[in-house]
Amino acid sequence: MAGLMHCISASVAAVPLNTAEMVEILMVARANNKRRGITGILLHIDGSFFQILEGAQEDVAATYAKTAEDHLFTRVTDIISEPIAKRAFSDWTMGFADLTHAEQMAIGGLNDFFQEGTCCTRLRAGRSQKLLRAFAAGRWRTKLRRDLKKIAG
Amino acid sequence: MIVLKQPESTRPFSFAFQPVIDVVDRKVVSYEALVRGLGGESAHQMLTRNSAEELAQFDRECRVVAIQTAARLGLKSHLNLNFLPTTIYSSSEVILSTVQAAEKNEIPLDSIVLEISEVELIGDQTGFALLINEYKSLGINISIDDFGKGYSGLSLLADFQPDQIKLDMNLVRRIEARGARQAIVRALAVACGDLGVDIVVEGVETIDEYMWFRDEGFRWFQGYLFARPAFEEFPEVHYPEFEA
Numbered sequence: 229m230a231g232l233m234h235c236i237s238a239s240v241a242a243v244p245l246n247t248a249e250m251v252e253i254l255m256v257a258r259a260n261n262k263r264r265g266i267t268g269i270l271l272h273i274d275g276s277f278f279q280i281l282e283g284a285q286e287d288v289a290a291t292y293a294k295t296a297e298d299h300l301f302t303r304v305t306d307i308i309s310e311p312i313a314k315r316a317f318s319d320w321t322m323g324f325a326d327l328t329h330a331e332q333m334a335i336g337g338l339n340d341f342f343q344e345g346t347c348c349t350r351l352r353a354g355r356s357q358k359l360l361r362a363f364a365a366g367r368w369r370t371k372l373r374r375d376l377k378k379i380a381g
Numbered sequence: 382m383i384v385l386k387q388p389e390s391t392r393p394f395s396f397a398f399q400p401v402i403d404v405v406d407r408k409v410v411s412y413e414a415l416v417r418g419l420g421g422e423s424a425h426q427m428l429t430r431n432s433a434e435e436l437a438q439f440d441r442e443c444r445v446v447a448i449q450t451a452a453r454l455g456l457k458s459h460l461n462l463n464f465l466p467t468t469i470y471s472s473s474e475v476i477l478s479t480v481q482a483a484e485k486n487e488i489p490l491d492s493i494v495l496e497i498s499e500v501e502l503i504g505d506q507t508g509f510a511l512l513i514n515e516y517k518s519l520g521i522n523i524s525i526d527d528f529g530k531g532y533s534g535l536s537l538l539a540d541f542q543p544d545q546i547k548l549d550m551n552l553v554r555r556i557e558a559r560g561a562r563q564a565i566v567r568a569l570a571v572a573c574g575d576l577g578v579d580i581v582v583e584g585v586e587t588i589d590e591y592m593w594f595r596d597e598g599f600r601w602f603q604g605y606l607f608a609r610p611a612f613e614e615f616p617e618v619h620y621p622e623f624e625a
């Protein structure tokens with residue numbers, strides 16, 4: 229049995245991305261993920277990304293390695309990599325929500341991940357759900373500091 | 382399938398259950414199973430009688446019996462189970478009987494929370510991480526008990542992330558008056574929030590301790606203030622009045 233894992237990371241866009249570019253990235257991501265059996269979700273707000281990849285260990289590792297080389301985003305922070313028993317996003321080759329426009333959070337099904345106390349207590353919520361909420365609440369936002377090189381030595 | 386050596390009627394031990402509660406939703410989220418001798422002896426008193434081999438066998442039997450007993454009592458919440466001291470490193474086989482017992486008693490594996498004491502983890506951390514990953518892939522939840530008792534807690538969080546930690550009593554006792562402990566606990570709450578680790582405040586005995594944690598936003602509690610362990614029973618919970 230190929231063990232399932234998830235890999236949760238935060239990153240920041242190296243250049244401002246417009247909607248067309250975001251759509252393009254998502255289309256490539258979804259096509260690749262479908263082929264590799266990867267599922268997950270991507271959140272964006274003001275240049276900060278938060279991503280959960282789930283799948284067989286070698287597939288997640290391969291996808292993660294490829295995205296880590298992508299020049300479109302930088303400062304990738306590994307938050308959690310661990311085995312899981314089942315997927316939290318089994319229907320999504322890569323769900324996407326732009327939290328810059330909060331109303332888009334109504335995207336099908338996504339609401340459940342942000343709402344507390346609907347069907348279950350948070351103690352039952354999995355790690356994915358807890359971390360999505362943490363990001364939505366303002367944690368794990370990465371900032372680019374373009375001015376650092378100017379510090380006099 | 383592990384066959385218990387002794388039939389239930391002559392087995393010299395059974396379990397007491399103490400609830401872990403969510404004070405916001407006012408409900409029991411888990412019961413911790415605590416081994417007790419039939420004469421009321423604590424686990425510690427019973428352990429000193431056993432050899433290492435007997436101990437390992439006893440450790441496995443304990444979890445099986447705890448699951449059977451909890452199922453018989455109509456468990457609807459999570460179930461927190463313990464490892465006996467020194468038995469966790471034996472091998473991942475130790476969990477096989479637990480998994481089988483859960484399946485047989487129709488308790489989903491993601492309702493099982495395995496508690497591992499922080500002070501047990503100072504040895505082989507790599508071996509430990511492998512073991513834990515195996516449990517995680519089965520969907521079993523991992524809790525670090527007595528968190529903050531030893532000195533390894535924080536470095537533990539750096540290398541692997543449990544689903545839950547239970548704050549050590551020493552951090553909880555009289556926290557309302559102890560600034561250094563308050564600072565540590567606040568920092569832990571931030572770290573655990575960022576990593577998706579739930580914090581259970583354990584061993585709460587006074588209203589003042591409870592009030593301090595509640596004001597800081599903690600919601601999962603266990604302790605005499607709410608319910609004492611009850612022998613072969615799920616005890617009634619006393620929810621603090623002001624949490625209307």
Ligand SMILES: Cc1cc2nc3c(=O)[nH]c(=O)nc-3n(C[C@H](O)[C@H](O)[C@H](O)COP(=O)(O)O)c2cc1C
Nearest residue numbers: 253256257260261270277291294295298300301322
């Ligand atoms: C924020 C962000 C998220 C991405 N997520 C994925 C993903 O989940 N899967 C994927 O294959 N590529 C993803 N990519 C794209 C990869 O970085 C890379 O461009 C792509 O895998 C290259 O695919 P190709 O070799 O088919 O051209 C993402 C890129 C960005 C900027």
